[in-house]
Amino acid sequence: MDKRLLNKAYEFAEVENRWLQHWTENRCFNAEMEEGRPAFSIVIPPPNVTGVLHVGHALNNTMQDVLTRYHRMCGDNTLWVPGTDHAGIATQNVVERQLASEGKDRHDLGREKFVEKVWQWREEKGGTIIHQLKKLGCSCDWSRERFTMDEGLSAAVREVFVRLYKEGLIYKGDYIVNWCPRCHTALADDEVEHEDTRGKLYHIRYPFADGSGHVVVATTRPETMLGDTGVAVHPEDERFSHLSDVGIRLPLTDRIVPVVFDAHVQREFGTGALKVTPSHDRDDYEIGRRHSLDLLKVIDDKGVMNEAAGDYAGLDRFECRKKIVADLERLGFMEKVEEYDHAVGNCYRCKTVVEPTTSLQWFVAVAPLAAKAVAAVKEERIRIYPKTWYNTFYSWMDNIRDWCISRQIWWGHRIPAWTCEQCGEIVVETYDPESCTTCGSKQLVQDKDVLDTWFSSALWPFSTMGWPNTTRELATFYPTSVLVTSFDILFFWVARMMMMGLHFMDEVPFRDVYLHALVRDKHGKKMSKSTGNVIEPLAVMEQYGTDAMRFTLIAFAAQGREIKLDEERIEGYRHFINKLWNASRFSLMHVDEKSLEGQHILDTPGSLPLVHQWILSRTAATVADVRRGLDEYHFNEIASANYQFIWHEFCDWYLEWIKGDLFGDDEVAAAQARSVLLVVLETILKLMHPITPFVTEEIWSVLPGERSALMNSAFPEVRSDWHNPEAEEQMALLMGVITGIRNIRAESDVHPSARIDATVICPADGRADFIASCGGTISDMTRLNSFAVQTQGEKPADAATYIYKDIEIFVPLKGLVDVAAELDKLSRERVKVEAKLKQVNGKLENATFLAKAPQQVIDKELEKKQALDATLEKIAEAEARLQTLAQ
């Protein structure tokens, strides 16, 4: 045996480092493109280049790795593309903070120098998360690492932009957008987070221009009244029907604005009259457009009141609100102020309150693209798991708005559009044009904006494979097999990949989408640094080992919405890894190359002793369970099937059981045991490898025989010829007897090392002989002095009793029987059995049950009744014997 396996405990740190180095040096994960093999491909959801591995990444990437390793072992051409996202605003913020600490801002450097600085930052710090993913064991093809700002990917971005523009699906226009006054950029709708906020609802009197009265409007944002260009009421609201010809004289500014009638106004809300600020509210913008109201912008890009705000110019928007309120109150325009909870939009990057404002931006007309995506999903060309997300997907796609793709920052793909200063023509090309396509002027100025980060990530599945060129990669690996990602970016990213993939590749970007849960702490709270409940995957890996963490994450990964991760569980699964290690150590003490040669006996499992037939049957069942879990994305079931089988069947029963053969004198029996043991161990390692690659590869490497790496070995097939219900039933009987004897020992306080005698009384139906034939093993496993099986005979009163179905087990205790305890045990058992019997009898006495239930079910109930009756009878007898003993 290899020295490394002599270690009593699995020392993960050394093993992990050695395998990581091996994998890297030998480029083990590089994709192959052999003809005639099925393909399996995944593109990684590119983490932000600014990112450091958090537990969500760990979960996401462990899942992808499990699938990738599984398919590689299935012999597929397997590719997992790694990479990072340039993360426009996030990355720009990081570098700006760095500059701020030096007392500078980006304008001090200028655009070109600043972008250079960001690239520099990316060179120095941007590789962190890639390194961490490698440490996690991810079997990505690292030679294909991509970055969304790579030359090739940038070319894809340009190509897409230009084509969409020429198809009329990208346009530029002055519309109301979500503006972040801190980031100085527009945001897409889904980049705005709405949060319920305690605010106030101000009721303000708006006088009629002729002084004949007033109307009261309600608003949460009184400062926007400076930009009001109308008041709207519902056309059928009789309270306001007389207002058709009346103008409104705005308080504070005395501007006269019209009253318009618009069905959008909710009559029940507030006063039923709505002030209209088209430049700073999306709804108002729409109303204004319908009634040709003026646009009057009063807040600038920094959230400060501009010149149009008159006396209020120069005030921050929130300062201005205070002053306006004070002024309105002083001048008697304020009717009342109410406490009011409402949703306020915040920037998803910096949490600043978003200011809706009109601005010249680029948009994608998504409706035709969205229709293709919806069709693909409806036609099941893309399947979404878990399926609960279908509804959410459709409702979002059905209500989709045009996508604002321009951002007023510097870090990102610059929009490939140039304005001719001579003739005003907009030139949009994939190459940098030298002159205007219309007038030939060379005075072209490129658009200053960059594209939304999600624009480039939307192309990720094909841009990473060389598009717009025709490549072998695209031919082999597109569409990708599955996208594994967190549900919170279903719309940011997943839906947009569908749109772009379908539009430009004329094919779905992935066949399956698996949306996994969000990881939370053990109480279900979001992990955050301020709460102090963050579980750091790197620290966990260091403390418990990478395999233990990976196994834990998979074990927790049921198809739900949240995973409440408890660090204690990681420790528990580290024990499991160690268990696997030790079971392997034990096995390796016995198997050798000869055990390999003997493996032909597994082709006729019926000729083997029962315990081998049993473990092979259980192995086949486990392979089926694990495969099903993998194929259907039931990750937790992959973990639990392995756990249950390895620990509680292979270790607890099989290894203990075959010790008799391994240490015994019967050479044939020992050789058989060694061969079966080796096969089962090999199967276990293969089943576990996708989840726990390090420890399994390590053990595999010291198994007897010449063998290639485990990661390239064939994943186990379901051996239906190993399936053997009869053997499982027989083993269950023996296990019942053994558990019974152990129970007596424990309940009667017999010291574990004491040798005792046991007698089994079993009906004469063949089982007695069978049990007797296994007496040696039973004695070994329960430390017996003598073991006897009878079909009838004197039932000793002076003995502890255990009843297993219709079988009685006796352990004579020579006056040491605790009668009260025994009676108590029996009575508890009686209660249970009687309850079950009552249920069964209830069914069997029910005429409609007998008439309507399938015969199969009825037979089962009859069997149950028979067994329960027998048990009850044995309990009664035992109770009677104890009574006599008590007297």
Place this chain on the structure above:
RNA sequence: GGGCGGGUAGCUCAGUUGGGAGAGCAUCGGCCUUACAAGCCGAGGGUCACAGGUUCAAGCCCUGUUCCGCCCACCA
């Protein structure tokens, strides 16, 4: 306002076509039994949120109630 998910053992959660309620951890008792004390053996513990309905049969299907969580949304 609309939608979605959930309520099963002390805790965290499984439960795949409806057919005798499960796991891990925790708890209690006993053990260094020649792979493993990061272990072994044994035990206790549930009105499947509540109320109806369908069915021979419901944790599972239907209706309603309630509590928790999340998402979307143009009621200022």
